[in-house]
Amino acid sequence: MNLLVTQDLVKSFGDVRAVDRVNFTVKEREVLALIGSNGAGKTTLVNLISGLFSPDAGRILFRDQDVTHQSVHGRIRAGIARSFQLVNLFDQLSTLDNVALTVFARQGKTLNLAALAATDSAVWDEAAEILKSFGLAAKASMMAGGISQGERKLLDVAVAYALRPKLLFLDEPTSGVSTREKAPIMDTVSSVVRSTGISAAIIEHDMDVVFNYSDRIVAMHQGTILADGTPDEIRRNESVITTLIGTTGRDH
Amino acid sequence: MSVPAGFLPSAGSVGRALRVALPVAVLLALVPVVLPQYQAILLAYGLAMAIGALGFNLLLGYTGLLSFGHSAYFGVGAYAVALMVKYLKVGSMELFLLGAIVAAVAVTALFGVVCVRYTRIFFGILTLALSQVLWSLAFKFFWVTGGTDGLRVPTPSLFGGLVTGGGDKITFMSHAYYYYVLVVFCVCVSLMWVVVNSPFGMALQAIRDNETRAEFVGVQIWRYRWVAFLVSGVFTGLAGALWVPLNGLTTPDIMHWTFSGEIVFMTVLGGFRSFAGPVIGAIVFNYLKTYAVGYTVYWQLLLGSVLVALVLSLPTGIVGTAGRLLARFREER
Secondary structure, eight states, X not given: OEEEEEEEEEEEETTEEEEEEEEEEEETTOEEEXXXXXXXXXXXXXXXXXXXXXXXXEEEEETTEEOTTXXXXXXXXXXXXXXXXXXXXXTTSBHHHXXXXXXXXXXXXXXXXXXXXXXXXXXXHHHHHHHHHTTOGGGTTSBGGGSOHHHHHHHHHHHHHTTOOSEEEEEOTTTTSOHHHHHHHHHHHHHHHHXXXXXXXXXXXXXXXXXXXXXXXXXXXTTEEEEEEOHHHHHHOHHHIIIIXXXXXXXX | OOOOOTTSOOHHHHHHHHHHHHHHHHHHHHHHHHSOHHHHHHHHHHHHHHHHHHHHHHHHHHHOOOOXXXXXXXXXXXXXXXXXXXXXXXXXXXXXXXXXXXXXXXXXXXXXXXXXXXXXXXHHHHHXXXXXXXXXHHHHOHHHHOXXXXXXXXXXXXXXXXXXXXXXXXXXXXXXXXXXXXHHHHHHHHHHHHHHTSHHHHHHHHHHHOHHHHHHTTOOHHHHHHHHHHHHHHHHHHHHHHHHHHHSEEOGGGGSHHHHHHHHHHHHHHOTTSSSHHHHHHHHHHHHHHHHHHHOTTHHHHHHHHHHHHHHHOTTHHHHHHHHHHHHHHHHO
């Protein structure tokens, strides 16, 4: 069953049509990879769905509700969350605080001026649990700006996950980290996503990550969808091979 | 795992804060007993200004918004008191504070709607421009505000008329009124401490650190900034209301942008990245200014030189530098 559907979504920047009548779906409980070269429109598509940009035309349906013109806040409440390509954290807060703040926000407690945050043990327990599931428990008291890039990537995902979304967009979760760190990061993220039964859409350039961790792959090129299929189908798709993967794609 | 970590106050840090605050409160309470009357009055001025700086720093230190217009809210508090005296013949300090809060809420709520949609220099310029509007109103509507002559504020009665300044005004201001200011100061410090350590305070710091991400974890930026602006303005308005009986007169000078600059300076001098910084900065600045004025007619030059030297030698403010020195001392031991 489809969780998210976009219908003829369009977004232009000046003369450049970054997203061109895109019909894109994410099914329930699936891990989808969104691939494409730089400028293909992947991040713009995620920005449109998450509410960072407004589309010029088209509709976005999430769980059969039209969220095209909803605020970011409305989409979060509907169940859409995202991480960012360039790590986006609260660097002067501890890693635990980063997650706890998100839990407070999700529970609608952040407009409370009259109670000490530290006294809400249920929130801190949940935040600590989330950090633990992302393998960051040992870093709980460290400033988010002071942990390694790989840990920051994980924390970025953990913060988005703390919103308890139904659909989680991950914008290049392994970019900027060493090859050795990629698999552990993806193992952790995949384990959390699969165990909780949420859907995830991952923008990724690393084909090992794409083919090893996704159920379905959507390939984009110049603002349009080039191909949509299982990893095996995409691996054999001639237009994807020539446009995006190259000959080495056959080896996967 | 129950681990309130990072900067947030755990139950332990509530105790730690009290261990610092209580001795300081006792010392402040002893001032009228052990120091000359003049020093107590000077400190009362400093404590009133400290409330204003504390409010200002909710925007600068915790929300990342630099206001150049807080003189407006200080002036609103002071003029609310003066106008209550002139038109309503009120003399009760409690009613003065209530009137100042109502006036500050009304003005900051309105100004906030305009200002918090912007950040950085645009926010600063808007706050400055709006404060200058109020200054010009106080300056030009002399039949209401007294113009440059200002409005006189007589010695108020305290605690619903139980304590009055019928006798010597200096004695009243240096004892009864000093303690009154001290009590309001302690209440304001406690309230602000709760605010900055509440989930709301966390959200403000998140907005300061990363506005985009804050929005994507569900914090509605505009609304939170507006509430912070409101709280900040009310604290500064209260400071104005406490200050004006000490001064006995309010003039448009306190609404001018140069006075906003003084509030900014107090906060930076004390250290805007610490809770206590603005309090220390306000008290120190008040002493520096008073003694510079008394020392030479070129007091602006002297004060400016001293302040430049202090900022260059203490880039993280007095409290930030003291914290660093203390940490180094502990490491060496």
